[in-house]
Amino acid sequence: MKLLEVTQLTKTFGGVHAVSDVSFSVSKGEIVAVIGPNGAGKTTLFNLMTGVYPPTQGNIYFNDTDITCLPTHKVASLGIARTFQNLQVFNNMTVLENVMVGRHIRSRTGLLGAVFPLWPVQVEESKIVESSLEKLALTGLADKAMEQANSLPYGQQKMLEIARAIALEPELLLLDEPAAGLNSSETRDLVDIIYTLRDQGITIILVEHDMETVMEITDRLVVLNFGNKLAEGTPYEIQNNQEVITAYLGEEGL
Amino acid sequence: MKDLLKQKRLRHALILLFTLIIFTLPFLITNNYYLSVLVIIGIHTIVVVGLCLLMGYAGQISLGHAAFYGLGAYTSGILTSTYNVSPWLALLAGAVGTGIIAYLIGIPIFRLKEHYLALATLGFGLIIHVILMEEVELTGGPSGLSKGIPYLSIGSLVLNNDFKFYFLVWILALLALILANNVVHSRIGRALRSIHGSEFAAQSLGVDTGRHKLQVFALSAVYASVAGSLYAHYITFISPSPFGLMTSIQFVVMAVVGGLASIWGPIFGVSVITIMAESLKEFMPLLIPQAGGEYEIVVYGIILVVIMIFMPDGLTATLVKAYEGWRYRKERANETP
Numbered sequence: 001m002k003l004l005e006v007t008q009l010t011k012t013f014g015g016v017h018a019v020s021d022v023s024f025s026v027s028k029g030e031i032v033a034v035i036g037p038n039g040a041g042k043t044t045l046f047n048l049m050t051g052v053y054p055p056t057q058g059n060i061y062f063n064d065t066d067i068t069c070l071p072t073h074k075v076a077s078l079g080i081a082r083t084f085q086n087l088q089v090f091n092n093m094t095v096l097e098n099v100m101v102g103r104h105i106r107s108r109t110g111l112l113g114a115v116f117p118l119w120p121v122q123v124e125e126s127k128i129v130e131s132s133l134e135k136l137a138l139t140g141l142a143d144k145a146m147e148q149a150n151s152l153p154y155g156q157q158k159m160l161e162i163a164r165a166i167a168l169e170p171e172l173l174l175l176d177e178p179a180a181g182l183n184s185s186e187t188r189d190l191v192d193i194i195y196t197l198r199d200q201g202i203t204i205i206l207v208e209h210d211m212e213t214v215m216e217i218t219d220r221l222v223v224l225n226f227g228n229k230l231a232e233g234t235p236y237e238i239q240n241n242q243e244v245i246t247a248y249l250g251e252e253g254l
Numbered sequence: 255m256k257d258l259l260k261q262k263r264l265r266h267a268l269i270l271l272f273t274l275i276i277f278t279l280p281f282l283i284t285n286n287y288y289l290s291v292l293v294i295i296g297i298h299t300i301v302v303v304g305l306c307l308l309m310g311y312a313g314q315i316s317l318g319h320a321a322f323y324g325l326g327a328y329t330s331g332i333l334t335s336t337y338n339v340s341p342w343l344a345l346l347a348g349a350v351g352t353g354i355i356a357y358l359i360g361i362p363i364f365r366l367k368e369h370y371l372a373l374a375t376l377g378f379g380l381i382i383h384v385i386l387m388e389e390v391e392l393t394g395g396p397s398g399l400s401k402g403i404p405y406l407s408i409g410s411l412v413l414n415n416d417f418k419f420y421f422l423v424w425i426l427a428l429l430a431l432i433l434a435n436n437v438v439h440s441r442i443g444r445a446l447r448s449i450h451g452s453e454f455a456a457q458s459l460g461v462d463t464g465r466h467k468l469q470v471f472a473l474s475a476v477y478a479s480v481a482g483s484l485y486a487h488y489i490t491f492i493s494p495s496p497f498g499l500m501t502s503i504q505f506v507v508m509a510v511v512g513g514l515a516s517i518w519g520p521i522f523g524v525s526v527i528t529i530m531a532e533s534l535k536e537f538m539p540l541l542i543p544q545a546g547g548e549y550e551i552v553v554y555g556i557i558l559v560v561i562m563i564f565m566p567d568g569l570t571a572t573l574v575k576a577y578e579g580w581r582y583r584k585e586r587a588n589e590t591p
Contacts (some may be wrong), residue, residue: 050458052454073458073459073460073461073463076459084454088452088458089451089452090448090452090456092450092451093444101444101445101448101456101461102459103441104315104444104460105459108441109440109441110442111442111473113440114436114437114440114442114443116436117440119493121440124441164455164459165458168459250389253468
């Protein structure tokens with residue numbers, strides 16, 4: 001069953017085709033990687049899928065709903081969560097509070113409830129804390145809960161972004177270069193976490209440069225080059241695809 | 255979980271201690287002038303608590319809050335003096351009306367960000383000020399409304415002097431503080447702070463940033479309006495001059511001096527600036543004989559710049575940090591005799 005379908009997606013900035021005529025689909029439960037050289041349009045593709053800006057052409061369907069021109073927060077509330085290539089941790093909050101923001105769409109307290117926190121509001125609040133601590137435990141940050149988010153080392157801030165994103169209980173999780181800047185043991189932990197999430201039924205699309213990790217964990221890859229889709233297939237197919245090898249290594253590399 | 259509870263208890267203990275101090279003060283101060291300064295500090299605190307929610311937590315600026323303060327004051331003034339409405343009902347009407355106005359004008363202006371938003375709110379403030387000046391039949395124009403604004407009363411107790419009014423104002427100011435504190439530590443408060451931290455990430459987590467900005471803008475306008483109503487019934491005379499641009503700037507300076515993202519900041523900032531403004535009134539003419547009110551704004555400007563450069567987190571945060579540093583050094587000194 002198709003969870004996400006992207007059809008003929010094009011995005012131009014001025015005269016530059018950042019993404020051009022890209023189509024692919026992702027089924028429930030898959031782990032799919034989008035790879036390509038720098039500037040291939042991977043992050044632009046993520047931004048289009050999460051409604052950061054509307055595409056110039058093409059459509060995006062999520063669970064058969066057209067989400068092409070929805071604003072970011074609506075896309076999120078349908079069940080698509082993401083992390084960022086450049087960390088977007090809330091520096092002004094604690095680690096726990098960061099994850100608690102992830103529970104936003106799964107809780108209801110409005111402004112009136114916030115001003116006058118009666119019993120039901122307090123019950124909801126403690127549920128938010130409880131499930132947020134669960135997500136922190138999953139990403140190995142349980143003992144950092146009360147620390148200021150920006151006091152964490154880089155690798156843990158990346159984990160925090162994942163914890164925050166999965167607090168939303170997404171159906172689809174987009175990870176933008178999750179392994180970048182991680183050491184080898186942190187990368188191991190990341191792989192374990194990704195498997196755990198997949199086992200929980202979360203479909204994952206990731207952008208990643210660490211080829212070893214990508215080839216190990218993904219079911220399928222989509223290769224972009226200069227905004228175009230160059231190839232699509234299993235890790236084995238991609239590793240043996242002549243065009244992909246040329247794009248990465250150049251003609252002389254062969 | 256334990257740390258969370260500990261933090262909460264400490265917060266409550268601090269609020270309790272502060273409440274005790276506030277309500278013993280009027281028995282110690284017998285000078286009416288000082289008491290009236292404290293009443294004004296209380297009224298301004300209500301405005302600035304709301305402004306801090308907007309500026310410190312949601313990270314949005316308003317240079318037009320004196321307009322909401324004025325809307326509250328004039329709604330109360332006009333309804334009670336011209337239409338004989340009960341003061342409490344007028345206060346409520348002012349709060350609701352101002353909240354709705356803020357929400358409606360917020361819809362277009364919150365499409366703007368930063369400097370542009372600041373200018374839009376400033377423009378709104380100027381418009382309201384002009385209306386207060388020019389709608390002579392309704393507002394009394396530049397000379398204001400001087401007849402028939404009653405004192406507030408609770409049952410048969412008429413709050414007709416500084417001593418009695420002091421208690422009402424500070425009960426409401428503390429209530430304002432506690433309610434704002436509730437907001438900060440709620441789902442909405444976290445959403446607001448997340449907007450400040452990274453609007454991009456907040457949206458990606460499903461936070462409707464536009465809607466939350468509007469809500470907190472309206473809430474802060476309600477705060478200002480209630481304070482305005484209190485002001486009207488305290489002075490029992492209102493004219494447009496206290497609700498102009500100068501006052502809006504003063505509120506922003508108070509918020510920044512106190513520190514934006516702290517619930518104690520407002521009280522501190524308001525006290526420092528109000529006491530300073532009162533002293534300036536006394537000392538300025540001694541220094542420069544021809545000096546008038548316009549010299550105050552020069553001083554505000556200087557303070558704002560100095561605070562922004564040397565204590566960007568505000569006085570409260572700087573003092574807390576200094577205290578923690580002192581305690582740390584003291585502990586270190588004890589360890590190595």
